[in-house]
Amino acid sequence: MSAQTDASVIALSAKTPNAFEAIFDRHFDVVHRYLARRADRQRADDLASQTFVVAFARRASFRPDATDARPWLLGIATKLLANDRRAEQRMLETYGRLSGDAREAVLPAEDSDRDLAAALAKLDPAQRDVLLLHAWADLSYEEIADALDIPLGTVRSRLSRARESLQTALALPLRTQQEVS
Amino acid sequence: MDDLKRVKGFRSAEPAPDDSARDAARSALARATAAEGGGGARVTRRRPRFRVLALGATAVAAAVIGVSLLALGNSPVGPRSAAAATLNRLAVRIAAQPLTPQTGQYLYVDSKNDYSAFDGDCQTFRIDHRQIWIGADGSGLIRDTEGPEQYTSAADRSACLRQKGPHALRSAHTSDDWFAPQCLSLKPSNRFEWNDLSTDPQTLLQQMRQLDGGPSTPGEDFQHIGDFLRETDAPPAVRATLYQAAALIPGIELLGTVRDHDGRTGLGIAFPSEGPFVTPGSSVKSELIFDPQTGELLAEQVTGALDAAWAAYQPEQVVDQLPDNPPAPLTPPCDARGGGTVHDVPGGTLSNGAPSANGATGAKGATGAN
Numbered sequence: 001m002s003a004q005t006d007a008s009v010i011a012l013s014a015k016t017p018n019a020f021e022a023i024f025d026r027h028f029d030v031v032h033r034y035l036a037r038r039a040d041r042q043r044a045d046d047l048a049s050q051t052f053v054v055a056f057a058r059r060a061s062f063r064p065d066a067t068d069a070r071p072w073l074l075g076i077a078t079k080l081l082a083n084d085r086r087a088e089q090r091m092l093e094t095y096g097r098l099s100g101d102a103r104e105a106v107l108p109a110e111d112s113d114r115d116l117a118a119a120l121a122k123l124d125p126a127q128r129d130v131l132l133l134h135a136w137a138d139l140s141y142e143e144i145a146d147a148l149d150i151p152l153g154t155v156r157s158r159l160s161r162a163r164e165s166l167q168t169a170l171a172l173p174l175r176t177q178q179e180v181s
Numbered sequence: 182m183d184d185l186k187r188v189k190g191f192r193s194a195e196p197a198p199d200d201s202a203r204d205a206a207r208s209a210l211a212r213a214t215a216a217e218g219g220g221g222a223r224v225t226r227r228r229p230r231f232r233v234l235a236l237g238a239t240a241v242a243a244a245v246i247g248v249s250l251l252a253l254g255n256s257p258v259g260p261r262s263a264a265a266a267t268l269n270r271l272a273v274r275i276a277a278q279p280l281t282p283q284t285g286q287y288l289y290v291d292s293k294n295d296y297s298a299f300d301g302d303c304q305t306f307r308i309d310h311r312q313i314w315i316g317a318d319g320s321g322l323i324r325d326t327e328g329p330e331q332y333t334s335a336a337d338r339s340a341c342l343r344q345k346g347p348h349a350l351r352s353a354h355t356s357d358d359w360f361a362p363q364c365l366s367l368k369p370s371n372r373f374e375w376n377d378l379s380t381d382p383q384t385l386l387q388q389m390r391q392l393d394g395g396p397s398t399p400g401e402d403f404q405h406i407g408d409f410l411r412e413t414d415a416p417p418a419v420r421a422t423l424y425q426a427a428a429l430i431p432g433i434e435l436l437g438t439v440r441d442h443d444g445r446t447g448l449g450i451a452f453p454s455e456g457p458f459v460t461p462g463s464s465v466k467s468e469l470i471f472d473p474q475t476g477e478l479l480a481e482q483v484t485g486a487l488d489a490a491w492a493a494y495q496p497e498q499v500v501d502q503l504p505d506n507p508p509a510p511l512t513p514p515c516d517a518r519g520g521g522t523v524h525d526v527p528g529g530t531l532s533n534g535a536p537s538a539n540g541a542t543g544a545k546g547a548t549g550a551n
């Protein structure tokens with residue numbers, strides 16, 4: 001089983017539903033970690049669980065030529081997150097408002113970038129989805145397109161606009177279109 | 182630091198999920214697979230029982246067997262001499278069966294399986310009609326006609342609605358899996374060839390334990406026998422040895438003439454079993470029912486358990502042709518599904534890159550309705 005691709009395991013699960021548990025074993029931690037960066041811990045636990053239940057129910061939609069299920073799963077996770085965008089918004093805004101002392105007291109150093117949190121909170125949610133799938137889940141443009149069912153050009157444009165907004169908000173020098181994409 | 186690096190570093194210290202979160206999510210998924218797969222998943226906490234179709238040398242595919250015999254090694258009950266004598270007589274009869282297809286022919290295997298699904302208090306079931314044609318060259322077709330999911334009773338319907346709210350039951354569905362030459366076999370494991378198995382019954386028991394990796398209890402041995410006999414393309418001589426091996430298992434008992442879910446009578450051999458849905462102290466048996474004339478396995482059933490389940494097998498036949506032509510040419514090498522194509526009927530979905538051939542098998546949806 002370990003040598004099988006995700007696609008073959010998912011195909012197998014059409015007849016043997018339990019086989020899908022191998023997909024869980026391979027990808028749960030990655031999906032959870034992505035969600036845990038975008039939601040509080042409790043919500044990440046719930047959404048990660050939901051992601052695999054939804055993925056199992058929709059496994060017939062998995063493209064058999066897409067060997068890696070990770071983009072597909074992260075796409076489902078992202079869509080589940082979208083059901084309550086306000087929660088992520090609130091979390092980011094809270095991070096952005098924390099004073100220096102409070103921030104250092106409750107957040108690890110990596111999370112203490114208040115300006116970035118505020119900038120992320122202001123992003124268009126669709127742009128934020130693309131940006132964070134790229135930055136936090138290491139998905140390629142093509143994988144993001146697959147994950148979110150959007151054209152590749154849309155991925156590029158959303159990522160470009162997201163980064164442009166961030167650079168403006170963070171007072172970073174704007175990059176050329178070529179550098180951004 | 183550029184913007185992307187700052188984003189990458191933000192909240193990067195999030196730890197891995199807790200074991201409790203992972204376990205809860207795994208359980209939620211297991212409930213989902215159990216609801217769809219019936220018996221296979223609902224016993225996973227003990228030991229999942231699968232019917233594995235060995236696809237070529239390297240590929241593996243599995244199909245959940247509706248009957249999950251959960252025999253967990255109870256202490257032997259009663260003398261086994263009558264059961265052993267019956268099995269040895271059946272071994273002689275099965276060894277004489279003309280079940281091996283010649284070049285250009287196919288072994289045809291036909292079964293009905295009860296797939297019961299439990300999700301808390303919500304219990305549903307469906308009857309699955311499985312038809313398999315396997316050629317002497319290892320090519321073939323598996324046609325799986327799932328009956329509509331149904332509530333077991335009005336009370337169960339109420340329980341399901343109470344627990345899950347409005348929800349849709351699965352509708353009937355047929356799928357065809359086509360296999361290129363050398364890509365299909367019905368062994369319960371890829372780790373052996375039929376002719377690797379010993380014709381010494383005691384040695385065969387040991388081999389089955391090694392292949393399965395399970396505990397070597399009498400209950401497991403009895404379960405292995407069922408795993409190797411159902412939906413099988415084992416040569417008659419191997420089947421005969423399996424019967425002789427079953428005769429060596431302490432705790433088996435002869436039930437005499439029993440009736441299966443198709444109303445047919447046969448000779449029943451049983452082993453006491455346990456399961457997660459068994460009321461303590463109740464008498465639960467895993468039964469294999471054999472045709473007394475041919476020696477073939479007629480049926481399996483678990484009786485006396487809340488998760489009672491059954492499968493009924495038609496006599497295997499050797500036929501000269503497939504029921505249809507494959508929707509696309511099938512050529513090795515075998516891929517993960519067997520080098521063939523999968524055709525959901527209706528819907529016309531072909532996978533594995535084969536060209537679409539909508540309509541080529543469109544009439545199959547009516548096949549084998551239960």
